Amino acid sequence: MAGKTLDLLDDLHPYLEAHTTAPDPLILELIEETRRRFGAASRMQISKQQATLLTMLARLVNARRAVEVGTFTGLSSISVARALPADGRLLCLDVSEEFTSMAREYWARAGVADRIELRLGPATRSLAELPTEPHLDLAFIDADKPNYGNYWAELVPRMRQGGLIIVDNVLWKGNVLRPEPADVDATALARFNDEVVRDERVDVVMLRFADGLTLARRR
Numbered sequence: 001m002a003g004k005t006l007d008l009l010d011d012l013h014p015y016l017e018a019h020t021t022a023p024d025p026l027i028l029e030l031i032e033e034t035r036r037r038f039g040a041a042s043r044m045q046i047s048k049q050q051a052t053l054l055t056m057l058a059r060l061v062n063a064r065r066a067v068e069v070g071t072f073t074g075l076s077s078i079s080v081a082r083a084l085p086a087d088g089r090l091l092c093l094d095v096s097e098e099f100t101s102m103a104r105e106y107w108a109r110a111g112v113a114d115r116i117e118l119r120l121g122p123a124t125r126s127l128a129e130l131p132t133e134p135h136l137d138l139a140f141i142d143a144d145k146p147n148y149g150n151y152w153a154e155l156v157p158r159m160r161q162g163g164l165i166i167v168d169n170v171l172w173k174g175n176v177l178r179p180e181p182a183d184v185d186a187t188a189l190a191r192f193n194d195e196v197v198r199d200e201r202v203d204v205v206m207l208r209f210a211d212g213l214t215l216a217r218r219r
Contacts, residue, residue: 016049023048027075030106034073037102044072046142046168047210051079054140054166057215058083061164063137066090067130069123069151070143074103080140081112090116091130093123094143123147127154134160134218142168145185148192156201159218165202171212 023031027048035042046054058066058080064087066080071094081090094100100118107113119126123143139155141148148167155165170176170193172186179186193214197204202216 020049021052023051026106026110027051027078030073030075030078034075034102038073038099044142046076046079050168050210050213051075053209053213054079055083057164057166058138061137061162063164064088065136066138066140067127067136067155068092068140068142069127069155070094070141071103071118072096072099072142074100074106076140076142077103077116078106078110078112080138081107081115082110084112084115086115088115091126092116092118093126094118094120095122096120124150124154127151127158130154130158132157134158134163136160137163139163139165140168141165145169145172145192146188148188149195152192152196152199156199156218161218163218165214165216165218167196167214167216169211170206170214171208173211176212 031045031048034045054076063084066084068077068080068090071077071092077090077092084090097120100120107116124147134157136158137160139159141151159165170189172189175183175186176190176193179190196214196216202218204214204216207213207215
């Protein structure tokens, strides 16, 4: 225990899940089908607790316009889209037709397809095409790690005051502490984390949640 931070023992994880609002059957089916269809790649999916947190955070900031960088099979996008009002919009950016075809199916089943726009291709290009004025309420980054800095550079100026950027995998299994030169992802994340905490445009907190989660509020 360091200060007031508790070292989470394995047997505490079920306890945490049991005391978090449970996902509905559709979400559980999406999680299971992702594991069944994509095997080891399913590790890219956010956790059930993260899904619940995304919905809560989107509601807390009264999000109407949101962007997601990295969609995979749709769990995070459903979590955000469900928190949007009927006229809210979520822009999803990804490069995989295979993964996002499953996301499209579940968006329809979740009743949120009309709130979501999917653009396939390099996310940096899609972000650069957005209006430059601050208009985004929420952004979630969970894609290729070496480009995190590029996504950040495009998103921060487009966030309205009080808007929230959520960044996943910022601890990278702890490898950001001493990244090996050959570990491109850990090296990129360590550099990104240092840049974010120095960015005077945002207030930042890094949480030891899942594989590390950064919350950044636009000043």
